[in-house]
Structure formats: structure tokens, C-alpha cells
Amino acid sequence: MTVSTRVDLALLGIRGTPPVNRTGGAGPTDDGHLLVDGLNAAIPRNENSPFVFDGDRVLYDGEDTGLQIATIARPRFYDLRTDEGVPFEKIAKLHGADVLATTVVQTCIRYGEDQRCRFCSIEESLRSGSTVAVKRPADLAAVARAAVDLDGVTQMVMTTGTSAGKDRGAKHLARCVRAVKDAVPELPVQVQCEPPGDLATITDLRDAGADAIGIHVESLDDDVRRRWMPGKSAVSLDEYRAAWAEAVRVFGRNQVSTYLLVGLGEDADEMIRGARELIDMGVYPLVVPFRPHAGTLAVDVDGAVAPPPAIVEKISREVAQHLRLVGMSGSDQRAGCAACGACSVLQNVGG
Numbered sequence: 314m315t316v317s318t319r320v321d322l323a324l325l326g327i328r329g330t331p332p333v334n335r336t337g338g339a340g341p342t343d344d345g346h347l348l349v350d351g352l353n354a355a356i357p358r359n360e361n362s363p364f365v366f367d368g369d370r371v372l373y374d375g376e377d378t379g380l381q382i383a384t385i386a387r388p389r390f391y392d393l394r395t396d397e398g399v400p401f402e403k404i405a406k407l408h409g410a411d412v413l414a415t416t417v418v419q420t421c422i423r424y425g426e427d428q429r430c431r432f433c434s435i436e437e438s439l440r441s442g443s444t445v446a447v448k449r450p451a452d453l454a455a456v457a458r459a460a461v462d463l464d465g466v467t468q469m470v471m472t473t474g475t476s477a478g479k480d481r482g483a484k485h486l487a488r489c490v491r492a493v494k495d496a497v498p499e500l501p502v503q504v505q506c507e508p509p510g511d512l513a514t515i516t517d518l519r520d521a522g523a524d525a526i527g528i529h530v531e532s533l534d535d536d537v538r539r540r541w542m543p544g545k546s547a548v549s550l551d552e553y554r555a556a557w558a559e560a561v562r563v564f565g566r567n568q569v570s571t572y573l574l575v576g577l578g579e580d581a582d583e584m585i586r587g588a589r590e591l592i593d594m595g596v597y598p599l600v601v602p603f604r605p606h607a608g609t610l611a612v613d614v615d616g617a618v619a620p621p622p623a624i625v626e627k628i629s630r631e632v633a634q635h636l637r638l639v640g641m642s643g644s645d646q647r648a649g650c651a652a653c654g655a656c657s658v659l660q661n662v663g664g
């Protein structure tokens with residue numbers, strides 16, 4: 314498969330619905346999950362795409378693209394329920410072939426129309442009834458146990474909406490990690506949160522058993538941050554840098570990651586320069602193309618579209634080159650989005 318075909322797939326998406334998919338929620342969503350050339354791939358579902366998933370293959374204009382596609386079966390743990398009758402599927406989802414992902418608090422203090430990140434739809438899946446607002450640690454532990462035993466899950470990602478407390482949601486995350494690690498000690502867990510107000514919280518998350526951490530900035534350009542993330546941009550880049558540095562000290566080099574979203578208007582060369590600085594401090598910058606999907610202000614109000622493929626490929630290639638130069642790779646992360654890689658093409662270009 315050429316890299317440009319993989320980039321086209323990431324941007325144009327597919328028609329059709331693979332058995333493993335997601336709708337609404339935090340971060341990239343509205344996609345179907347496949348293995349493409351053996352790597353996890355989260356492909357947007359787009360009714361206007363020239364690519365069609367026919368159940369086994371990906372076709373372009375009716376012709377087999379020759380892509381090595383493997384379909385991921387609907388996981389068996391989705392059919393189980395908690396003692397209170399909550400379907401496990403509402404507590405955590407399968408991402409890719411082997412990642413269990415959950416949003417432990419599905420609400421965010423920044424979700425007011427003038428504050429929310431314009432690409433985010435964290436509360437939409439709550440409104441549609443496909444998830445529950447707050448995941449209980451004991452329920453997450455039961456789901457994790459089942460997902461490992463029944464479906465061969467190999468790592469877990471826990472993200473959270475931001476709470477009003479000084480810890481910005483990290484304390485509940487720590488409780489959830491502890492419960493999962495007690496029940497499934499062999500399962501590596503990545504936590505994702507904003508820079509906590511008290512940096513000691515990062516040690517608390519590590520002590521609870523987290524193996525890796527994502528502190529996601531999305532853009533290193535303050536103008537872009539103010540435009541796209543009016544609420545979150547109140548957390549300064551200096552606070553992010555302090556949190557990344559502390560996280561590298563606590564979790565180790567290349568066990569810390571961040572998202573950089575391509576397509577928000579940030580200058581490509583500036584993004585590459587910033588990504589290199591992150592890599593040099595031991596932080597893996599997961600380059601992810603902005604994905605327009607309904608239910609976000611970006612699409613419903615702004616009419617935003619996906620970035621040009623050439624920019625996505627250029628940034629991904631140059632960031633991957635610097636990752637290789639310093640000996641960092643996504644697959645060396647113990648858990649998390651960088652380890653999974655499905656929402657990015659970095660692993661396809663050697664990162």
C-alpha cells in the first residue's frame with residue numbers, strides 16, 4: 314500500500330460500517346476500525362467517500378484497491394452486562410483490534426458553546442444514550458477482565474472530560490486505574506488528562522498503576538488554540554511544558570504523548586519544529602489529521618473540512634524521521650494512542 318492511499322483513506326474515509334466502530338465521544342470519532350497492512354486503522358465513515366468497505370475489502374470506484382484489509386469482529390464482551398444491567402459496551406469500547414478505550418467522565422466543564430473545543434463531541438454520545446456519564450471503577454475492572462479474557466485486548470486507554478476540581482479529573486482517573494490494575498495486573502493502561510493543577514497528581518497516576526500518559530495539547534500555536542479551544546487555551550503552553558517534563562520524569566522517555574491536530578490552521582513548518590522539540594524532551598507527538606464530523610461546532614457551525622493530504626503526509630513523514638533519529642517509536646509506548654496508532658498515519662511512515 315502506498316502511504317498516500319493510507320492518507321487518502323484517513324481523510325476521505327469509507328462508505329460502509331465495519332463491525333467495530335464508534336459514534337460521538339471524545340477525540341476522533343464516527344469511524345470504522347480495520348487492520349490495514351496489519352496496523353490498526355480508524356477510518357472515518359463518510360457517505361461521500363470514493364472508498365467502499367464491502368465487508369471484506371476496500372474498493373475504489375468498484376475496483377479492489379489491493380489493500381491488505383482484515384476485519385475486526387464485534388467483541389464478545391459487548392454482550393455482557395453489569396449486575397445493575399448496564400451493557401459493558403456502554404462502559405468501554407474496543408478500538409482497533411486490541412485496545413480497550415473508555416472516557417471515565419463523559420462530561421466536561423468546558424462544554425459550553427463558547428468554551429468547548431470545536432472538534433469535540435464528548436457529550437453527544439451521552440445524549441444519544443450510548444454511554445454512561447461516570448464510569449465506576451469496579452465496572453471498568455469487570456469490563457477490562459472480560460475484554461482481556463474473551464477478546465484478547467492487550468492495552469487500555471482511559472481519557473476523561475475535564476472536571477471543575479484543581480486536579481481537572483485526574484483523581485477519578487487514578488481510582489479507575491487502580492481498580493483495573495487490581496483486577497487485571499497484566500493490562501497496560503494509558504491515562505489521558507489536561508495538565509493537572511498540582512503536578513504531584515502525575516505521580517499519583519503512576520502510583521495508581523498507569524503505565525503511560527497522554528497530555529493532549531492539539532496545537533502549539535496560541536492563536537489556533539484560542540480559536541479552536543477557547544476554554545482549554547486558558548491552560549497556558551508553559552503549563553503544558555511543565556506537565557510534559559514532569560510526566561517524562563515520572564513515566565519515562567517515550568511513555569508520554571500528546572496529540573497534534575493537522576488542519577486547524579497551524580503553520581506546517583512550525584508544527585514540525587514544535588514536534589521536534591517535544592520529541593527531544595521525550596514526548597511522542599501523535600500527528601492526527603483533523604476529522605470533520607457532525608455534532609461538533611467545527612462542522613455544524615464553521616463548516617470546517619479535512620486538511621489537504623499533502624500536508625498530512627509531509628508533517629507525518631518529517632515527524633517520523635525525527636522520531637527515528639532519536640530512537641522513539643509508537644510501538645514502544647506501553648499503552649495509549651501512540652501505541653495504537655489507528656487515528657494517525659505516523660506508524661505507516663516509520664514513526
Ligand code: SF4
Pocket residue numbers: 340341355408409412414470649650651653654655656657
Ligand atoms: S489512536 Fe487512540 S483514539 Fe484512535 S483508535 Fe487508537 S486508542 Fe482509539
